[in-house]
Amino acid sequence: MTGPEKLRELLAKPEIAVIPGGGSPLEVRMIEQQGFAAAFVSGYATAAFRYAVPDIGLIAFGEIEEVVRATRAVTDLPLLVDCDTGYGDVANVARTVRGMERLGVAAIQIEDQTWPKKCGHMDGKFVEPTDVAERKIAAAVAARQQGTFIIARTDSRGPNGLDDALMRCRRFRDAGADIMFIDGPQSAQE
Known part of the structure; x- marks a missing residue:
């Protein structure tokens, strides 16, 4: 079965899927050892x-690719991978998707921050115009060939509101993303 x-x-199961995160093969191995799926x-x-x-835009495609490759070598868990803004324009996003698919990832997350991006919980972040971000998501969807999930993350809540x-x-x-993610909700209701 693929990622x-x-x-x-x-995700088809009735219970909420808890998917912890890490940034190294060791952390992901520990997640697996604790029984997460x-x-x-x-x-x-x-x-x-x-x-x-x-986390201020210093990591590029090559660094995340290296971590995913090393992680894939120690686990068969489905991996959801934070690919920041896709590392550039629509051509870079397509390249990122193809590269991650070669590594067998289950999902690729692309966010809408301007470059250089920041950790979503830092002040002073800005988002791309909606049409630019939408084109990048559409490029990710068009580039995938293996059913990989595209997670579209917006950091707009902080600077522009809910x-x-x-x-x-x-x-x-509407551009084809499978999962939408609003970073930084400001209340339990949100």
């Missing part, structure tokens, strides 16, 4: 724990 097939099966390869954790740098974040999620869904 996307395993993830689809996990999937793992998230976090950009923040990769930057901090693998490369000892802040209504803008919801509008972006609708646009990303």
Whole structure:
């Protein structure tokens, strides 16, 4: 069963899927040993724990690819991978998707921050115009060939408010994203 097939099966279950994250093969191995059915390869954790740098756009495709390749060598868990902004424009996003698919990932998360991006919980972040972000999500969807999930993340909640974040999620869904993720809700109701 492929990574996307395993993830689809996990998400079809009636209970909430808890998917912890890490930034190194060791952390993902520990997630697996604790009995979780999937793992998230976090950009923040990769930057901090693998490369000892802040999550401010210093990690590029090659670094996340290296971590995913090493992680894939020690686990068969479906991996959901934080690919930041896709590492550039629509051509870079397509390259990122193809590269991650070659490594057998289950899902690729692309966010809508401007470059250089920041950790989603830092102040002073900005998002791309909605149409630019939407084109990147559409490029990710068009580039996939193995049923890989595309997770469209918006960081718009902080700088632009909940209504803008919801509008972006609708646009990303219409562009073909499988999962929409609003970073930084500000209440339990949100």
